[in-house]
Amino acid sequence: MKKFSAILVFFLMFSYAFVGIQSSSASVAQNDAELNFPENIVFSLDLKSADNVAQVKLHYGTIRDACGTVSALAYPEFTTGSSINALWEWNMLQSGGEPPGTTIWWQWEYIDQQGKSEFTDKKEILWLDDIHDWKLLEDGLIRFHYYENDIEYATTLKDAAVEALNHLHEDIGMLPDQPVDLYIYSSTQDMLDAVFYVPGWTGGLAYPDYNILIIGIDPDNLEWGQNTEAHELTHVLVGDYTFSCLGSTPTWLSEGLAVYGEGGASSFEAAFFQQNVKADTVMSFSVLSGGFSEDPDIADLSYSQSFFMVDYLIQTYGKEKMLSLLQRIKAGDAIDEALQYAYGFDLAGFQTEWRSYYDLPAWDEVSQQNLQNPTPVPTIIPIQGIDSQVVPSDPVALQSTPVAQPTQSSVSANGIVDWLSRNLILILVIIGVNCLLLIVIMLLVRQKGAK
Missing domain, CATH: 2.60.40.10 (Immunoglobulins)
Incomplete structure (x- = not known):
């Protein structure tokens, strides 16, 4: 055996x-x-x-x-x-x-x-890129990347970003859940060389899904750069607070908060808005929920009116209700349901209350619908993709990811x-070895039986 x-x-x-x-x-x-x-x-x-x-x-x-x-x-x-x-x-x-x-x-x-x-x-x-000698300044939740050989330039812009973040936290209660990376190019052209398929007038891009923003800021244009930082930071935070696979954020809310984040409308924008209030030519809230017009005057009114819509909600009802609105959008609610939950009125009800605040008559949708047809404009979603949002480079005047292919589970x-x-x-x-093994086993069994 x-x-x-x-x-x-x-x-x-x-x-x-x-x-x-x-x-x-x-x-x-x-x-x-x-x-x-x-x-x-x-x-x-x-x-x-x-x-x-x-x-x-x-x-x-x-x-x-x-x-x-x-x-x-x-x-x-x-x-x-x-x-x-x-x-x-x-x-x-x-x-x-x-x-x-x-x-x-x-x-x-x-x-x-x-x-x-x-x-x-x-x-x-x-x-x-490895063309620029990138340096890093860190301050709380801000990671400031730059290559301009001027520490005062970098410190000024870094401090402005920190201040903008603090302002958003104090006024609205928003803070990112992880650090935000700012990549600051020393010129608009340098920034445009780093990305594809964006309009030539682009001055900054926010990528909320990545917690990244990029801006081209000339050392001679720091004031515009500071305002743009605040604007784009707000886009990152709003994108973070409202990220959802079930819905989207209306444009008036996203852009209104962005203008709010940079300190509010400029004196020119406020005056232009007041002119439209007096003439009763402000825009329909439903129109402002979609893309802004390509027409410069209508686009200017869209941005300024969006700010005054957001400002009314914050000043009248406080930051807690604004945060509640953003959280409901993140949960997948449409804007009507989110407004109803946070404020007790839908978009039409908000419009009625807001217009009453400015002593405007009730909105007549029928008479105005042909005057304000929304037109998609690349200032909101440029060709680069839905993950970025852009601001113009002129202060006067958003990884994609390749589609996943199905994997093979077996040969x-x-x-x-x-x-x-x-x-x-x-x-x-x-097979031969196993057959030989079988024969040997049979012979051994037969031999043992014979004994």
């Missing part, structure tokens, strides 16, 4: 040694990402002892607010053999680009001929056939 057991163990070890050799794990020799900002990023992987690797995949994405886990998937071409090299390029010109300062992550998956998957460690890289039928054809000899050897 001992002899029988020894033979059995020997043949089992001999049989499965072939499988063990074939399914040995590959080792990662190199796993890198090379930036060519802002055009592309190239991911590369080198594997050793990779004879058994049949497929390579790249999982990648960005760190941002999203509706669930968002992961894109790429199937790069790769060389085969004992060493494998895989390369894949993320072309930002095709995808629309990511905000400067975005954290990009990636992870490789390689699958052997038996269908077993292994993953490399997840790695991250900062999407930012396809074609892959199985291909594997069988490549490993026919191995299969025949294993």
Whole structure:
């Protein structure tokens, strides 16, 4: 019996040694990402002892607010053999680009001929140019990135951002849940060189889902830069407070809060608004819930009126109700339901009360509807994508993420056939060894029975 057991163990070890050799794990020799900002990023992987690797995949994405886990998937071409090299390029010109300062992550998956998957460690890289000598000033929840060789310039703008954040906290009660990164370029052109597909007059972009804003601020235009910082910071905070996969924030609320955040309407904007109040040419609230007009005069009125709508709510009902409104939008309520919950009236009721405050008659929708048709304008959602919001660069005058592809849960039928054809000899050897083992067992059993 001992002899029988020894033979059995020997043949089992001999049989499965072939499988063990074939399914040995590959080792990662190199796993890198090379930036060519802002055009592309190239991911590369080198594997050793990779004879058994049949497929390579790249999982990648960005760190941002999203509706669930968002992961894109790429199937790069790769060389085969004992060493494998895989390369894949993320072309930002095709995808629309990511905000400067975005954290990009990636992870490789390689699958052997038996269908077993292994993953490399997840790695991250900062999407930012190396042309400028970026410096960092940190103050509370503000991370101020700049490269202008003037510490007074940087300190002035950093302090203005901190002050704007404090103002928003005191007046409205809003604070970000994580630090906000400000990337300040020393000119509008430098900023435009870092992004794709935005209008040439763009002076600043806010990316609420990333907690990032970028602005081009000339050292000779600090006052405009300070106001723009406050405006864009408010967009980031409002986006953070109202982020929802179920609805959207009306434009009058987002832009009205942004103007409120920068200190309110200018004297020119206030005077222009009062002229329209006297002439009873203020706009319908339902119109201001959509995109603002491309017409400069109507756009100016849209911004100033939005501020006075938001200011009325805050001054009349306090910051707690404004926060409640934002929280209901975040929960997925439409603006009518959110206003009803926070204030006790819907949008039409708000309009009636607001107009009464300015001694205006009740709104006649029928007579006005043909005068104020909303037209989408890139100052609210530029071509770069819905994740950014933009302000004009003239003080007088928003990662995309590639669509995730479905993953494969198992090796396809074609892959199985291909594997069988490549490993026919191995299969025949294993079958032969097991047949031989069966014969030996039968002989030993017969011999023992004869005794």
